[in-house]
Amino acid sequence: MKKNLSILGSTGSIGIQTLQVVQNEPEKFEVLALSAWKNIELLKEQIVKFKPKFAVVKDDKSAKELINKFDHKINCHILYGEYGLNKISTLANVDSVVVAITGMGALKPTMEAINAKKQICLANKEIIVSAGEIITKKAQENGVNIIPIDSEHSGIFQCLEHRWHYDNIEKVFITASGGPFYHLKESALENVSIEEALNHPNWKMGKKVSIDSATLMNKGLEVIEAHWLFNIPLHKIEVIIHPQSFIHALIQYDDGSMVAQLSYHDMRIPIHFALCYPQRVKNSLPRINLEKIGQLTFKKFDSKRFPSVELCYETLRQGGTLPTVLNAANEVAVNAFLNKGLKFNNIIKIVSLAVEQHQNILNPNINDIIEQDREARKLAEKICKENI
Ligand SMILES: NC(=O)c1ccc[n+]([C@@H]2O[C@H](COP(=O)([O-])OP(=O)(O)OC[C@H]3O[C@@H](n4cnc5c(N)ncnc54)[C@H](OP(=O)(O)O)[C@@H]3O)[C@@H](O)[C@H]2O)c1
Known part of the structure; x- marks a missing residue:
């Protein structure tokens, strides 16, 4: 039987690759709903190709624009905004909701999908950092499975398939390629361009996650994500540099065995795994050729050189609404770097300042998270203006 999918963020890097997986295996998946935000042109093409019953865009204006593109002859309900995203996350005949929206916009539809007991294929990391608990x-x-798409977390998930060894975990290693600037001198970071920062050595991704990879904030966010997704104590999670990005996660067990997950650095592999879960299904995606690679190398992560990772550890140690503020300030600062001329090495400074100035709220509820996210954005905007 086919799995019915709702894909939130279908016009982004993960969304597009999800549709490639679907297109390669049309006998396994049916696309019931898609969502974009601003990219109406690409969404139109996706509607023509995949014939979803629902599509969601940002607002009324974008919805009209999309309908006009079809000369009003369209066999798909066009919805918009939060209502639209919540609706396609809870459709009665949807089996899995793919959360490939970037940023906190994914929070409400994901919560709705969980309440409606849908399986979640989760690419978005910001909502787990901000509201993971x-x-x-x-x-x-609700007995809902969250299947991670982020490659490192798909790796941990796969290494942990035999959950009865959970208590024997000594250490979980999350690998980091180091991004485009790991070997640059600190002084050289001041003048890096947007193009250089977007140019990840191993992965082609959306802009936000590419900049996070360049600041290494992405690894810090992944540590927080791993803590919440797998309930692993923070002191057992370690980042290790592995420039080739073939190993995504390793688990050290207390009997001396280490289990690793390897796959080619192609996001369609963890996407395919998440879509097919709980089955493991044959595909024709790229394989690793061990003889060709020759060697896999590792190095200790230099946390002084890239303080973003330690900032994430410390933020999570203190807990409460601090991770929410860290995430919100980071979204604002990355945006300011991409659009407003903020210098690259000021991104993490702004996040640190926002975290420092925040009055932490312990044991927050979802409303506290939403409110503090909003406040942190205002604060970070203000600090950004002072630093541009
Ligand atoms: N790309 C990767 O390889 C990768 C790997 C691991 C994890 N992730 C995570 O996966 C998530 C998506 O990453 P991505 O690289 O695919 O991002 P992306 O290329 O920027 O795509 C984001 C998608 O979300 C939509 N969107 C943007 N803002 C929105 C909002 N406020 N409300 C609703 N929809 C919105 C975009 O629509 P428009 O295109 O119409 O603007 C687009 O469809 C991120 O959280 C990222 O950290 C990505």
Whole structure:
């Protein structure tokens, strides 16, 4: 039987690759709903190709623009905004919701999908950083599986398939390629361009996650994500540099065995795994050729050189609404770097300042998270203006 999918963020890097997986295996998947935000042109092409029953865009204006592109002859309900995203996350005949929206815009539809007991294929990391405890608790209460798409977390998920060894975990290693600037001198970081920062050595991704990879904030966010998704104590999670990006995660067990997950650095592999879960299904995606690679190398991560990772550890140690503020300020600062001329090495300074100035709220509920996210954005905007 086909799996019915709702794909949130279908016009982004993960969304497009999800549709490539679907297109390669049309007998396994049916696309019931798609969402974009501003990219109406690409969404139109996707509607023509995949014939979803629902499509969602940012607002009324974009919805009209999309309908006009079809000369009003369209066999698909066009919805918009938060209502639209919530609707396609809860459709009765949807089996899995792919969350490939970037940023906190994914929070409400994901919570709705969990409440409606849909399986979640989760690419978005910002919502787990910001509200991981609430989301994972809600998923547990509703018996909902969250299958990670982020390659490192797909790796941990696969290494942990034999969950009865969970208590024997000594260490979980998350690998980091180091991004485009790992070997640059600190002084050289001041003048890096947007193009250089977007140019990741191993992965082609959306802009936000590419900049996060260049600041290494992405690794810090992934540490927080791993903590909440797998309930692993923070002191057991370690980042290790592995420039080739073939190993995505390793688990050291207390009997001396280490289990690793390897795959080619192609996001369609973890996407395919998440879409097919709980089955493991044959595909024709690229394989690793060990003889060709020759060697896999590792180095200790230099946390002094890239303080973003330690900032994430410290933020999570303190907990409460601090991770929410860290995430919100980071979204604002990355945006300011991409659009407003903020210098690259000021991104993490702004995040640190926002975190420092925040009055932490312990044991926040979802409304606290939403409100503090909003406040942190205002604060970070203000700090950005002072630094541009
Ligand atoms: N790309 C990767 O390889 C990768 C790997 C691991 C994890 N992730 C994570 O996956 C998520 C998506 O990453 P991506 O690289 O695919 O991002 P992306 O290329 O920027 O795509 C984002 C998608 O979300 C839509 N969108 C943007 N803002 C929105 C909002 N406020 N409300 C609703 N929809 C919105 C965009 O629509 P428009 O195109 O119409 O603007 C687009 O469809 C991120 O959280 C990222 O950290 C990505």
